[in-house]
Amino acid sequence: MTADTTQSEDILATAAAWKAAGEQVAIATVVETWGSSPRPAGSRLAVTASGKLTGSVSGGCIEGAVADAAKQAMATGAPQLLDFGVSDERAWEVGLSCGGKVKVFVEPLT
């Protein structure tokens, strides 16, 4: 265990292993947050074109949209910067008492 707030070790290792096994992989990283967003900047999520997923960039509410953007990034080879506002209602669902905003950078592993 470390004090590293990003806790991304396993995710990068998993992404590398997927890539080595011939999968198409994309990595999403929280790069900026406002308010009480669920995951701090540096949090990572890795996905494959085949639908595997590890890590998280939120409490679960934006993972679907991020995975879609990741598929697009894998197809085009171009990174994307995504902007999310977490509404109060959704924020409540994912275990937060108030909304937050989060920017996520999605890049293909090439």
Added chain:
Amino acid sequence: MKAEILARLQAERAAQRPVVLLTRMSDGEQHLWPQEALPGALAEAARDALGREKATNVDLDGETWFVHPHNPPLRIIVVGAVHIAQAMAPMAAPLGFEMIVVDPRRAFATEERLPGVTLRTDWPDEAMAELKPDARSAVVTLTHDPKLDDPALDAALRSQAFYIGALGSRRTHAKRVARLKELGHGDDAIARIHAPVGLDIEAVTAPEIAVSVMAEIVAARRGAALGEPRPLPAPQDGRVSIGISA
């Protein structure tokens, strides 16, 4: 991210070297610091992010860079699988430390007594040579036995360890200081040793002493002004001291 950058990033982390990944948001261009030379403003932001253990964004020449620090783990190396070590163990992980206990006395260093910590039953000089305490390591000796404590303190004083503590009364410590001086350590080096170990909270029991030691380690890590400041040695290999503001 290029597979080549990912491989280099993982190699630095596996070697327990601090590394910062910088990503240009407009096109995903990436660099690693300090492994690559970068413009002053980016290098400065990278150094700052490592020190504060916090990812951040920096604007330079109309471009936004995401600055993502990856620090090696914080460690507490304890010599002596004694009661106090047992009481420290469950506190270490929640405080963000990996705890390693070194004790060649196999009756003490057992998994049963110390679940969840890394146990080593080699001699402290051998263990320290392999563990290589760095600027993110604390070293605490608890055995009272010079055969075990002294080699560990000797190695700790030659390292960048951000905290060095030694259990024992003032009288015990005075004798220890004399022995360490014979090993070539000067007053400045010996002043780095927190002895008697731990904050003065009039601790009596092993859990109380453990609390005082863990509190002192946290205070050292966070640069709290408690007691006399302990000087750090000059950085080696041009590497910066990480996470220590004292």
